[in-house]
Amino acid sequence: MSEAMTLGTSLPRLEAAAKAAGAARYTADMELPGMLHGAVLGSPHAHARIASYDVSAARALPGVKAVVTGADIPQRRFGLTVADESALAIGKVRYIGDPVAAVAAVDTEIAARALELIKVAYEELPAMVTPEQAMADGAPLIHEGYAGYPKIFDCISSGNIMSLARISAGDAEAAWSQCDLIVEDVYETQAQYHAYMEPVAAIAEVDAVGRMTIWSTTQSVFRTQACVSEALGLPRGKVRAISPYVGGGFGGKSEPGVQLVAAVLARACGRPVKVVLRREDDIMTMRSRHPAKIRLKTGARRDGTILARTGDVIMDGGAYADDSPAAMTIVLHFLRGPYRIPNVAFDGRVVYTNKLRAGAFRAVGNAQATFACESQLDELAARLSIDPIDLRLKNAIQQGDRWLGGHAVGSASLAECLTKVRVASDWDTRRAADQKATTTGKRRALGVSSIVYTCAYLSTSAVVRLLEDGTVSVATGAVDIGQGSDTAIAQMCAAALQLPIASVTLVRPDTDATPYNSGTNASRVTYMLGQVIAQAADQVRTQIFRHAADLFECAEEDIELLPGGRVAIKGVSERALTFAEISRRAHFQVGGPIIGQGSYVFDAGKNDPKLAIAKGTISLEHIGTYVFGAQVVDVEVDEITGKVEVLEAWSAHDVGRAVNRQAVEGQIEGAFAQGLGYALMEELVWDDGQLINPSFMDYKIPGTLDMPPKFHPIIIENPEPTHPFGVKGIGEPPVIGVAPAIANAIEQASGVRIRRLPLTGERVLRALVTRDSRAP
């Protein structure tokens, strides 16, 4: 199969049949000899000091093999940006559900009963459940030891504020006076639950020489390895992390789930221990998208040229930092949007509160920033009487422009994406039509949003081995969490070596067997892995050519690759050698086995202080390669109930090159659905520190029937010049524009602007009632 045939074709997922038949095994399906079952006791208090434990009754229960508390584990902390977490609470609990103790028993029922027998004495502390409460004068500290925690960034903090960051460029204050129009408002977004199909699960086992193996549902076996090694004080090599199939992550499995609890239990009882969270516990104790409150101000000339923007962002980080400071950096990095705005100043604070931690979530930070920016852009357009798409086009970033701080933007195709959705949705005709209420009390209109994100991040590596029979084995640490990267990686490798897909086998992520990859996040896997697959395949090909040149007694330059795993002297294809012949020669006669390897770290360059000043942020040096998109939604507002429905949607994305079209469309549809949930219905709700909707009965996510009956993924392919296969990422971008596009359509349909997510029937109806009470 030629490269052209492999790349871009909608090959079925390699594991699709196994998953559909229920044969694919996930962590919870695994059984090990002698395995015990673990359970976790959560804190009943949002904020309290732990005075004492009494675990004697639990230990005495027949069938219980281990009971551990924060007093029994290494007194060490870990964390991606701030080392503020421990496997079990040490000294203090910081949210309702915070793991306090854990039990390993012969079955889950006994483990659950043992939990009820554990007595913990608490001294309650005042709970601060909102950032405002946590920032109030004299608020007690949630992390008294914060100053002493190791951190990976130049942290500026105070009180319960875990990080204060600022990015600015130009002189916004001076620019306001040149603006003819300034709009300013506050936009609020909510906590969203990842709702991956597979709740978190882990199995830990300690072998005879003290080496720990962890099987778990994770987005990165290397992050799992790092966290377990840091939390337990073990050298990296003493921890092995493996991922069986993973049932979704969406960012929620980037950092640990229950791996650490399984690890401390396995150490305590010397037997393998499996911990699987029930859905309710997963919702209560894992993580959410960061709730954000964004004050945004934008100023423009009468002709629509945007001159300045400022933003002040408060995000609720919850009880532990996780990746919150990084999330804030992303918010500030994207608050300018994909536009040429010369003068900007963005300030952000992430605050600890006594709630579930917030963490990475499909388009972390960007989704919040874009809701504010793209909503405000429409408000500006309305006030200027300029068509919203025209206003976006007028200010769109162009080829050759630089991002805040100087990053190269690459193929800046925002204008093309906007134009595609404009034409496909018949925007100009539809927007001109008056949105009259129908007899059934419904109004309908279109709304738009621009999208920009990045897809290159940190580092990765791959090893490609030519096996004796001429097929190849690809080892990468990239976990396919259900998004389809294994198939994409196999397709790229098959294309590079002109092999049929069946000749490529992937090694499952295993820190013992696969080389480093930072994680399945940031829409990065296909882009990053493409870089190293190309390198590794190139090395394999070079070695194959060397053997072929030797055998044909010609120069290496005269050898060419033929489809189907063969090489020949250029133009003499009838005398071809197969990969199998060459590999056998390498394995048993000359040179040794053929192995190619690739290593890559993305480098966007240092922030240029002449272009932007950044303080208190995470480094942005290793993040970049910008991805553009645009979405239009056709929305119907039921003015009787306030309920909003999306009837049709167009989602256009420049993916550089679609390695697998169907997989790209799947990502666009899936991300749109998750964006729809974020826009219309999903919200974790707390009452005084208690999460009140930790079940799918109370926390609704959209199903198939909530998706627009007509949905149009539009794939744009401008091959990415920095990539060997021309690829960009698509995992996250389509989630980003849905909420602002819907909010914009609601305003166009019904004349009400809602600046708070989700756009529930109740919020919309209240706005409509206010509108009607103001009407003459």
Place this chain on the structure above:
Amino acid sequence: MSAAFHEPTTIAEAVAILATEPDVCCLAGGQSLVAALNTRSFAAPTLVSLQRIEELRGLRRGADGSVTVGAMTTHRDVARADCFQAGQEIVPQAAAHIAHPAVRTMGTIGGSICHADPAADYPGVLAACGATVTLVNARGQRELAASDFFVDFLTTAVEPDEMVTAITFPPMPEGTRGIYEKFCRSEGDFATVSVALILGMHDGRCAFARVALGGCGPTPVRAPEAETRLIGSRLDDDDISSASNLLCSRAAPQSDVRGSAEYRLMLVPRLLVRALDRARRRP
């Protein structure tokens, strides 16, 4: 896990078990009960599965036009039934609004009303139709009006040794139409508010009206005075709004994640207007 599990094949066998076992309850489609057992929030009782009792399944139309639905009839079968006539069509309409196909294929009308979630779709419909529920124990049988059957949030008049065997929907006057309006957050969710309406018009005036609300209190809400206010009127804005007020004054909604109490009270008159409009429009 369950202490014991029985699978009787007749009603007589089932009620005999209910009469003798101490901590016992019926298992119908399991769509509410099994989910509740999975939360482990209470000790598992002895279960009497009704799945094998054929006499509890199916729909039957009586000579008087009433429709009797066996307790074990699934939501799917009710939604597809064609034996409901004038006004009664609200029953299959509501059944079709319950959850998703998977739940409708397993869940039963008996299970739904015995679970007595005020956000569920059947309770309001039973109230609007003036349906009666047939209860049986080892000693005999009794009939209860819907208004007496639903006692409180998740609480019915079913005694521990009793089971529901059937629900009977009486005939409605000829020419009436039933309309079921359900507002929920997403497809397949429980109702935030539902309105069950049966309406008859004659010469431009309302000749018959029955209205019941779901999601507006611990049990379905009916307000005979609101119905009286509508009957005889031309259903002008004034008529509807004063009927709505009467209905709302009987409602006692709670705030929850589906919506605030205030929002529910905003929805009631709005959904009633919509239901009345739909009922008056030609089919």
